[in-house]
Amino acid sequence: MPVPPQVTEFTAREEELLAVTLELLRESGYDRLTVDEVAARAHASKATVYRRWPSKADLVVAAFSHGVRQVARPPDTGSLRGDLLRLGELITEQARLHGSAIAGMLPEIQRSERLRAVFEQEFFHERRALIHQVLRNAVDRGEIRPDVISDEIWDVLPGYLVFRSMVPGRAPTSDTVRALVDEVLLPSLTRDSGT
Amino acid sequence: MPVPPQVTEFTAREEELLAVTLELLRESGYDRLTVDEVAARAHASKATVYRRWPSKADLVVAAFSHGVRQVARPPDTGSLRGDLLRLGELITEQARLHGSAIAGMLPEIQRSERLRAVFEQEFFHERRALIHQVLRNAVDRGEIRPDVISDEIWDVLPGYLVFRSMVPGRAPTSDTVRALVDEVLLPSLTRDSGT
Amino acid sequence: MPVPPQVTEFTAREEELLAVTLELLRESGYDRLTVDEVAARAHASKATVYRRWPSKADLVVAAFSHGVRQVARPPDTGSLRGDLLRLGELITEQARLHGSAIAGMLPEIQRSERLRAVFEQEFFHERRALIHQVLRNAVDRGEIRPDVISDEIWDVLPGYLVFRSMVPGRAPTSDTVRALVDEVLLPSLTRDSGT
Amino acid sequence: MPVPPQVTEFTAREEELLAVTLELLRESGYDRLTVDEVAARAHASKATVYRRWPSKADLVVAAFSHGVRQVARPPDTGSLRGDLLRLGELITEQARLHGSAIAGMLPEIQRSERLRAVFEQEFFHERRALIHQVLRNAVDRGEIRPDVISDEIWDVLPGYLVFRSMVPGRAPTSDTVRALVDEVLLPSLTRDSGT
DNA sequence: TCATAAGCGAGACGGTACGTCGTGTCTTACG
DNA sequence: CGTAAGACACGACGTACCGTCTCGCTTATGA
Numbered sequence: 147m148p149v150p151p152q153v154t155e156f157t158a159r160e161e162e163l164l165a166v167t168l169e170l171l172r173e174s175g176y177d178r179l180t181v182d183e184v185a186a187r188a189h190a191s192k193a194t195v196y197r198r199w200p201s202k203a204d205l206v207v208a209a210f211s212h213g214v215r216q217v218a219r220p221p222d223t224g225s226l227r228g229d230l231l232r233l234g235e236l237i238t239e240q241a242r243l244h245g246s247a248i249a250g251m252l253p254e255i256q257r258s259e260r261l262r263a264v265f266e267q268e269f270f271h272e273r274r275a276l277i278h279q280v281l282r283n284a285v286d287r288g289e290i291r292p293d294v295i296s297d298e299i300w301d302v303l304p305g306y307l308v309f310r311s312m313v314p315g316r317a318p319t320s321d322t323v324r325a326l327v328d329e330v331l332l333p334s335l336t337r338d339s340g341t
Numbered sequence: 342m343p344v345p346p347q348v349t350e351f352t353a354r355e356e357e358l359l360a361v362t363l364e365l366l367r368e369s370g371y372d373r374l375t376v377d378e379v380a381a382r383a384h385a386s387k388a389t390v391y392r393r394w395p396s397k398a399d400l401v402v403a404a405f406s407h408g409v410r411q412v413a414r415p416p417d418t419g420s421l422r423g424d425l426l427r428l429g430e431l432i433t434e435q436a437r438l439h440g441s442a443i444a445g446m447l448p449e450i451q452r453s454e455r456l457r458a459v460f461e462q463e464f465f466h467e468r469r470a471l472i473h474q475v476l477r478n479a480v481d482r483g484e485i486r487p488d489v490i491s492d493e494i495w496d497v498l499p500g501y502l503v504f505r506s507m508v509p510g511r512a513p514t515s516d517t518v519r520a521l522v523d524e525v526l527l528p529s530l531t532r533d534s535g536t
Numbered sequence: 537m538p539v540p541p542q543v544t545e546f547t548a549r550e551e552e553l554l555a556v557t558l559e560l561l562r563e564s565g566y567d568r569l570t571v572d573e574v575a576a577r578a579h580a581s582k583a584t585v586y587r588r589w590p591s592k593a594d595l596v597v598a599a600f601s602h603g604v605r606q607v608a609r610p611p612d613t614g615s616l617r618g619d620l621l622r623l624g625e626l627i628t629e630q631a632r633l634h635g636s637a638i639a640g641m642l643p644e645i646q647r648s649e650r651l652r653a654v655f656e657q658e659f660f661h662e663r664r665a666l667i668h669q670v671l672r673n674a675v676d677r678g679e680i681r682p683d684v685i686s687d688e689i690w691d692v693l694p695g696y697l698v699f700r701s702m703v704p705g706r707a708p709t710s711d712t713v714r715a716l717v718d719e720v721l722l723p724s725l726t727r728d729s730g731t
Numbered sequence: 732m733p734v735p736p737q738v739t740e741f742t743a744r745e746e747e748l749l750a751v752t753l754e755l756l757r758e759s760g761y762d763r764l765t766v767d768e769v770a771a772r773a774h775a776s777k778a779t780v781y782r783r784w785p786s787k788a789d790l791v792v793a794a795f796s797h798g799v800r801q802v803a804r805p806p807d808t809g810s811l812r813g814d815l816l817r818l819g820e821l822i823t824e825q826a827r828l829h830g831s832a833i834a835g836m837l838p839e840i841q842r843s844e845r846l847r848a849v850f851e852q853e854f855f856h857e858r859r860a861l862i863h864q865v866l867r868n869a870v871d872r873g874e875i876r877p878d879v880i881s882d883e884i885w886d887v888l889p890g891y892l893v894f895r896s897m898v899p900g901r902a903p904t905s906d907t908v909r910a911l912v913d914e915v916l917l918p919s920l921t922r923d924s925g926t
Numbered sequence: 927t928c929a930t931a932a933g934c935g936a937g938a939c940g941g942t943a944c945g946t947c948g949t950g951t952c953t954t955a956c957g
Numbered sequence: 958c959g960t961a962a963g964a965c966a967c968g969a970c971g972t973a974c975c976g977t978c979t980c981g982c983t984t985a986t987g988a
Contacts, residue, residue, distance in 0.1 A: 175448045175451070176448060177372075177448050180947090180948060180949085181949070182947095182948075185962095189961075190960080191960060191962060191963080192961095193950095193953095193960075193961085193962095194960065196949095200950090201949085202950085246447055246451045247448075249444045249447040250444070250445070250447075252441060252444040252445075252507050252509070253444055253445045255509050256370070256441045256509050257370075262509045266510070294524070296520050298516055299517065299520045299525065301504075301511075302521070302525060305501050305504040305505065305508075306494070306501050306504065309504040312447050313447070314450050314451050314460060322493055325491050325493040326494055329491055329529055329532070330494065333532035334524055334525040334528045334529060337528035354939085376970070376971085377968095380940090384940080385940070386940040386942090387940095387942095387970090387971080388941085388971095388973080388974095389940075391971065395971090396970090397970075549964085565842075566838060570943060572943070579966080580965080581964095581965060581967060581968090582946090582966095582967090582968090583945095583964090583965075583967090586945065586946080587965090592943090592944075639834045639838055639897075640835070640837075640838045642831055642835075643760045643762050643763075643834055645899050646760070652899045652900060655899060656900070686914050688906055688907055688910040689891070689910045689914065691895075691901075692887070695890075695891050695895060698894055699886075699890040699891065699894040700890065704847045706886075711883055712884065715881050715884045716884055716887070719884065719919055720884065720887060720916075720919040721915075723918045723919045724914055724918045727914070727918035744934095765973085765974060765975085766974080766975070770936095776937080777935095777936090777937085777976080777977090778934075778935085778936090778976095778978080778979095779933085781975095782934095786976075787974090
């Protein structure tokens with residue numbers, strides 16, 4: 147069952163550090179970002195950073211999760227297609243901003259149990275809840291049958307868009323989202339038999 | 342138009358270095374891999390490595406591209422579903438091995454024009470040709486109509502599987518592939534109207 | 537006019553690094569000494585070394601200058617001959633210890649304006665003042681006339697001894713010093729006509 | 732007893748390599764000179780160089796010894812003072828050209844028994860013979876007594892001049908030579924009592 | 927006239943040091 | 958007492974040079 151979001155609260159200083167981190171993340175990507183630069187730009191000491199987050203990866207994951215929390219509201223356009231398109235656009239926007247940053251973080255997250263927990267807690271569940279909310283709304287409207295919703299591959303929409311934003315020269319566009327929704331997702335969700 | 346694959350040839354020494362690199366890549370991931378260790382394990386000098394590949398990123402991209410070239414034969418099981426499942430399994434296998442390594446490389450590839458060219462030359466076109474071959478075969482067999490093949494999102498299958506292999510705790514399995522093929526791809530490819 | 541000695545002060549960490557450097561200099565000579573080994577032996581990081589001295593040459597020049605500063609007291613034995621012999625012995629001792637190290641440093645010093653300045657500041661002026669003090673004392677005692685003191689070749693004593701300590705198989709001994717003083721320097725300093 | 736000079740003979744190719752080496756030695760000094768550059772400039776292969784001389788130090792010592800052999804004729808101006816001045820000028824010229832190169836070679840020579848032998852064979856004895864010849868001539872002319880000739884410090888003239896040419900900012904001039912001869916050497920050689 | 931060998935130019939190679947930079951820990955001094 | 962400033966240990970990166978080596982080409986001889 148989905149763990150409740152339970153959003154972490156931050157002090158003003160922490161918010162500031164996260165904001166600077168996110169800014170640098172967008173400018174430089176994960177690997178080029180340095181903690182020294184974060185500290186310098188925030189007129190902070192490295193010790194202050196490390197007191198709050200035990201590693202660069204923790205800092206960046208926190209900044210990223212915190213920074214993308216604004217997508218948290220599920221769209222409600224009145225139709226499944228509209229909701230999916232809207233969701234796709236939002237994800238595309240985020241992914242284009244942070245695409246390669248995400249890629250850089252992933253290996254670190256893989257290696258650390260704690261980071262994995264933070265990542266799931268702060269990011270994963272939120273996104274999953276969003277998707278399921280959109281699909282439930284469609285079921286309620288009678289657009290799709292509940293049994294077409296698969297738990298195995300619920301994240302095709304965000305997953306593929308994120309993939310595209312990480313691969314060089316293939317950053318997703320509105321056309322990408324439209325094609326994905328119309329040619330893949332809707333045929334899948336409105337197919338005759340759910341497994 | 343697709344550039345011809347034109348596979349790069351390597352000397353024996355180079356093959357050896359790439360093999361060692363790939364081995365270390367699997368063990369340690371991109372960021373933990375060190376050129377010193379590659380050189381040491383291959384009883385080579387760092388100069389030998391850097392003479393051939395100008396940076397760690399170049400080395401690893403070369404090793405990766407070269408290492409996954411074995412998937413180059415398109416499957417031909419006689420049915421679209423069989424081909425897609427087989428392809429998905431192959432990709433899954435590769436992706437599970439190198440998932441986080443790919444993630445680590447991507448930011449570097451993004452930043453370097455040269456690396457981007459190498460990546461496309463050695464990896465991207467090959468995979469794309471594979472997918473299209475499978476789809477063309479299905480068209481020839483009359484299983485699908487040619488107009489359902491989209492150039493915008495031809496890489497949903499590999500893209501989503503690679504995404505899954507990079508995200509912590511979501512490494513794809515056979516069930517993932519089956520669900521993806523049966524619940525998403527086939528409904529998409531056999532839908533009524535193209536585009 | 538001679539620049540005031542103005543001895544550079546060092547922190548404890550720096551003193552430690554210089555001591556280790558001097559030790560290694562004696563063991564290995566300039567060219568065989570490695571910064572890595574200095575750092576390792578001082579349980580220091582290379583960055584710590586390079587933060588203070590911008591190159592191996594700077595480090596070694598600093599260590600050498602600092603290390604030989606102990607000869608700084610001019611001898612006062614009561615006679616010119618005694619003073620010269622004592623001074624020669626001191627120089628011989630130093631030169632035998634660091635002979636080839638000095639040789640190794642010189643080309644680097646030649647090439648760097650900064651190193652040249654450091655060398656003169658820390659080493660050259662000090663030695664020159666020493667010699668002149670000894671000669672002035674002899675003048676005061678009435679042993680020699682002031683006009684025999686040449687500014688062109690004031691450093692024959694240290695220069696020749698250092699030369700001897702650098703040339704293979706000719707390291708200077710007490711006999712060398714005695715011969716130099718009795719057969720060369722004293723006849724020169726007590727000759728009839730100055731200039 | 733002095734070993735006979737026994738000058739080494741070289742083939743045309745070897746002469747060429749030595750000439751290029753000497754040229755580079757003057758341009759770059761010992762440490763900056765690279766065997767690669769010697770080979771490149773002589774359109775030779777490194778193997779060709781190393782076939783003849785087993786190390787960079789051997790090559791450079793050979794080039795240096797060979798290059799300065801032209802000073803080999805003892806001057807005969809008719810007076811000791813003239814001979815010493817002439818000799819000093821010749822040495823000064825050589826030393827100014829190769830001063831820092833000599834310094835760079837010395838540590839290597841110190842470390843290698845073979846190089847020491849070569850150095851003595853090719854350079855040391857020759858210079859020593861030169862000095863003694865000049866002094867013997869003065870004895871023959873009745874200018875000095877034979878017992879003022881010391882074997883301990885026969886090389887004050889070349890030694891001090893070489894020293895001066897190695898120390899930064901103190902390259903010897905004609906004035907240096909004149910002062911050395913008139914104020915030091917002649918008073919020493921014409922003093923009343925030999926040791 | 928052609929074949930086989932010896933020498934050479936070219937340059938890859940293993941090893942090792944240099945000097946730079948980033949992480950994460952720590953100490954010091956200030957407010 | 959927290960924090961800014963920044964020194965510090967560790968270790969990787971990419972560069973350069975030394976001395977060894979292998980590969981072809983060329984030239985110099987022997988059948």
